[in-house]
Amino acid sequence: MQEPIVEFELTKEFRDRFQEALDSRDEAFIRESLQGIKAADITALLYEFNPEEAKYVMDLLPIEMQAEIISDLDSDTRKKNLKVYQPHEISEFLNHLASDDTADILHELPVKEREEVLSGLDPELRSQVIELLRYEENVAGGLMAKELMKARYHWSVVQCIDEIRKQAENVSKFYAVYVVDDQDKLMGRVALQDLIITDARTIVGDICEKDIISVETYLEDREVAEIMRKYDLESVPVVNVQGQLVGRITIDDVVDVITEQAEEERQAMTGISEAVEEDDSVWRNARARLPWLLIGIFGGLMNAKFMGLFEVQLARVTAIAFFTPLIQATGGNVGIQSSSLIVQSLANPNFVDEGLWKRLIKVFFVAILNGLFLSVLVLGANVLLFGEYTLSLIVSIALFSVVVFASFIGTITPLVLNRFGFNPALAAGPFITTINDLLGLTLYFLTIRLLLI
Amino acid sequence: MQEPIVEFELTKEFRDRFQEALDSRDEAFIRESLQGIKAADITALLYEFNPEEAKYVMDLLPIEMQAEIISDLDSDTRKKNLKVYQPHEISEFLNHLASDDTADILHELPVKEREEVLSGLDPELRSQVIELLRYEENVAGGLMAKELMKARYHWSVVQCIDEIRKQAENVSKFYAVYVVDDQDKLMGRVALQDLIITDARTIVGDICEKDIISVETYLEDREVAEIMRKYDLESVPVVNVQGQLVGRITIDDVVDVITEQAEEERQAMTGISEAVEEDDSVWRNARARLPWLLIGIFGGLMNAKFMGLFEVQLARVTAIAFFTPLIQATGGNVGIQSSSLIVQSLANPNFVDEGLWKRLIKVFFVAILNGLFLSVLVLGANVLLFGEYTLSLIVSIALFSVVVFASFIGTITPLVLNRFGFNPALAAGPFITTINDLLGLTLYFLTIRLLLI
Incomplete structure (x- = not known):
């Protein structure tokens, strides 16, 4: 009797030992060390080696496992690794994958190679994949797989189970049988467990759950993810505009969508402009x-030019310069906080849109509260630390205005970006900071102009 | 024949109309408008009303639906809403929920109320929940449910299906039957589809998949999420230190973990210190x-104090002040970019730890490259815009140093935070910006001191 295995851990020692084995083409060691390891673990290992080495390892594995690994790899690495394969070899992998994974991989290939690979696919998979390739990758049609269990409304449970027996070799993971009418229109679903516990002569239409959630082919992937999360679905059927069942999306695809989204958002927020890893x-x-x-540098140069306009004042009261970092940093922080909260509520489509005005009024009150608190605090600190009453007052007034204006800009920018189809998370990063740096400086020197000189 | 329903959309008009109905206790309207709407949609609607109003709506619904809604609500709202319920009413809900959801809700109640609610639970659920309450909420034991399908190794498929019939009313969603030996040690699993297509006299032990992934009760929730994502699992069995099967975790729980993590990280990065929504x-x-x-303000005051030490130099060459925003903003941006990449690679436990030195050397080269590029660019721009050769040179030298040092600090800070058990994403926010503001200023004035005066 065998123990259930726990996760395989990829250590630096193992990686190095493996590299040695690869260098000396030590097939025996490689075969032995891959014994009993899951495909996902081999995938993780392959990231450590170059395409030729990866192919050498892959060639020692059963074709089904090779297919799973190719499908597991991240898109960049896969593109690199597939360069050392012939189109017919790629077709061979794909013949062991589901239609959605096959379509994803084909999307990444150059057009000419894609055609060659397509022509090497099994006829059924080929026609499924050609249909899937029509959809954009970020809509339900691009996420769905064609493989699914389908039963007619008027079938008996026995007929249904027979059909499952036939289809089982094509569909690797399924949780339910979708019920359709004679025009293939989706009518409902039967959970597998219900098929098991129901009398064999029962009509499928009588035991199927009817008011089920489905998504249309053109629905955006993040909306599909939100629906599956909200209704706790492990799979969702996809229908075309005629309401006909054309595919299904499983939760594992959606987990990937959620993870990618979080990563994209982080990159947008921290000013990294293309998908990159350490x-x-x-x-x-x-x-x-x-x-x-560069945008930051451009902002910085504008800051310098702007301050240059106040050279006379600065020369007279040098201490003016001391407080630009304070004003700018606070503006930056407030702006990022505000935009982050808007980005968060935009990401959650459940909320009822309060209308722009109600939102801005609320943000305004929060800003007044924090602005007052911080500027009184800074006034006290400045009087104690520097003893310059007029300048301290000016700094506090500017600080207060910056908190209010930066909140406003931090709130409005992601909403505008979102309206025009950009990722609103862009507004929670260097973009908003650069704007708010300039804003802070302007407000500060405006106050100086009005009150000091 | 009924159409498969699409998602319900919560509009402002509907919300307002519903509020009116609530104010006038218009039971007929409320009943009618909730007809055919899914629990998850009613949950979304309830966020719009106060606890008493929510209870009024809930009381019009079947108890199973009430239970589902209570379990769907976010933790804060649930705590607020449950205040208007008696302990025995809460027990009634919980008797219609799975053990994991029940334990989550009990965790939120004050100790005294928790005991009262526990005593009102059905005996089986109560003993399951008492076991679950022993675990921390952020480990596998705290995520798992006790309800699962279990079969003995030596059973036949027929016995197994009989057992499923018996257990089916307790287990709402299941995809597999877990196979155990006589000591309850986990031996493997059988997919439901295999039970359907296999001859009834087959022994379960012969058709079960044996090298399956399981997790131990004390494994952290983010590691559970990572394992389920990596191996594409829709559910994972949980075992205790003796290897005995004690529960299972389903993918929907893990989707919540992933979503919460992303949200926490965003808040840490954007300087919002407690979970808050717009x-x-x-x-x-x-x-x-x-x-x-406040931390930003404190940093700003230190900046001011520090600049005060250079009052003489500033008074002599006012233009020095023009470039502090440029230097500081670049330092801030570089620091956040660096820490963001480290946070990303820390979140992905697949990578082989390269060792601190190798990492730092790489970061160093990236910084040299960008630092050179930016400082040459700024040198040209400054000479053109301001014509001050010495100061322009000083600014570029300081800029270069800031890019290098800020990269270093941005890399090391999240690693240190992570080592000491803090959320490394904290280093991708105001914290690192405040440090880098001070660093930028120091490097700038140090260069001035060395080269100018």
Whole structure:
């Protein structure tokens, strides 16, 4: 009797030992060490090696496992690794994958190669995949798989189970049988457990659950994710505009959507402009960071030019310069906080849209409260630390205005970005900070102009 | 024949009309408008009303639906809403929920009320829940449900199906039967579809999949999520240290873990110090923002004090002040980018730990590349815009140093926070910006001291 295995852990020692075995083409060691390891673990291991080495390892594995690994790899690595394969070899993998995974991989190939790979697919898979390739990758049609269990409304449970027997080899994971009418229109679903516990002569239409959630092919992937999360669905049927059942989406695809979204949002927020990972090359890392740094630099130069207009005042009261970092940092922080909260509520489509005005009024009150608190605090601190009454008052007035205006900009920017179809999370990063830096400086020197000189 | 329903949309008009109906206790309207709506949609609607109004709506619904809604609500709202219920009413709900959801809700109640509610539970559920309450909420034991389908190794498929018939009313969603030996040790699993298509006399032990993934009760929830994502599992069995099957975790629980994690990370990154939503009160919104703003203010005051030490130099060359925003903003941006990439790779436990040195050396090269590029660019721009050669050179040298040092601090801070058990995402927010503001200023004035005066 065998123990249930626990997760395989990829250690640096194992990686190094494996690299040695690869260098010396030590097939025996490699075969032995891959014994009993799951495909997902081999995938993780392959990230450590170059495409030729990865192919050498893959060639020692059963074709089903190779297919699973290819499908598991992240898109960038897969593109790189597949370069060392012939189109007919790729077709061979794909013939062991589900239609949705096959379509995802084909999307990544150059058009010419895609056609060659397509022509090597089994006829049924090919026609399924050709249908899937019509959809954008970020809509329900692009997420769905064609493989599903389908039963007619008037079938008996016995007929249904017979059909499952026939279809079982094509459908690897299923939780329910979808029930359709003679025009393939989706009518409902029967849970597998209900098929097991129901009398064999019962008509499927009588035991099927009827008011089920389905999604249309063109629904955006993040909306599909939200629906599955909200209604706790492990799979959801996809229908076309005629209401005909055309595919199904399973929760594992949606988990990937959620994870990718969170990652995209983080990158947008922290000013990294292309998908990049710490272990990508130095060059790529540098390039991904540059665009936002340049925007920051441009903002900084504008700041310098602007301050130059006040050279006379600065020369007279040098201490004016001391407080620009305080004003700007607070503006930046308030702006990011505000936009982050808006991004959060935009990500949650459940909320009832309160209308722009109600929102702004609320943000305004929060800003007044924090602005008052901080500016009184800073007034006290400045009088104690620097003893300059007029300047301290000016700093506090500017600080208060900055908190209010930065809240406003932080609130409005993600809403505007979202309206025009950009990722609103962009507003929770360097973009908003750059704007608020300039804003802070302007308000500060405006106050100085009005009150000091 | 009924159409499969699509998602219900909560509009402002409907909400307002519903509020009117609630104010006039218009039972007929409320009953009618809730007809055919799913529990998850009613949950979304209830967020719009106060606890008494919510209870009024709930009381018009079947008890199973009430239970589902209570379990769907977010923790804060649930706590508020349950205040208007008696302990025995709460027990009634819970008797219609699974053990994991029941335990989650009990965790939120005050100890005395928890005991009263526990005593009102059905004996079986009570003993299951008492076991679950022993675990921390953020480990596998705290996520798992006790309800599962269990079969002995030596049973036949027929015995197994009989047992499913008996257990089916307690277990609402299941995808597999777990196979155990006589000591309850987990041996493997059988997919429901395999039970359907296999001959009834087959022994379960012969058709069960044996090398399955399981998790131990004390495994952290984010690790459970990572394992389920990696291996594409829709449910995972939980075992105790003796390897005995004690529960199972389903993918929907894990989707919640992933979503919460992303939200927590965003809040940490954007300087919001307690879980808060845009629609919470003005007071709460203001309070959640203050701590990080105060840290920013403190940093700003230190900046001011520090610049004060260079009053003589500033008075002589006012233009020095023009470039502090440029230097500080770039330092802030570089720091956040660096820490964001480290946070990302810390969140992905698949990577092989390269060792601190290798990491730092890479970060160093990226910083050199970007630092050189930016400082040459700024040198050119400054000479063109301001024509001050020495100061322009100083600014570029300081800028270069800031890019290098801020990269270093942005890399090391999340690693240190992580080592000491804090959320590393904290380092991708106001914290790192405040440190880098001070760092930028120090490097800038240090360069001035060395080269200018």
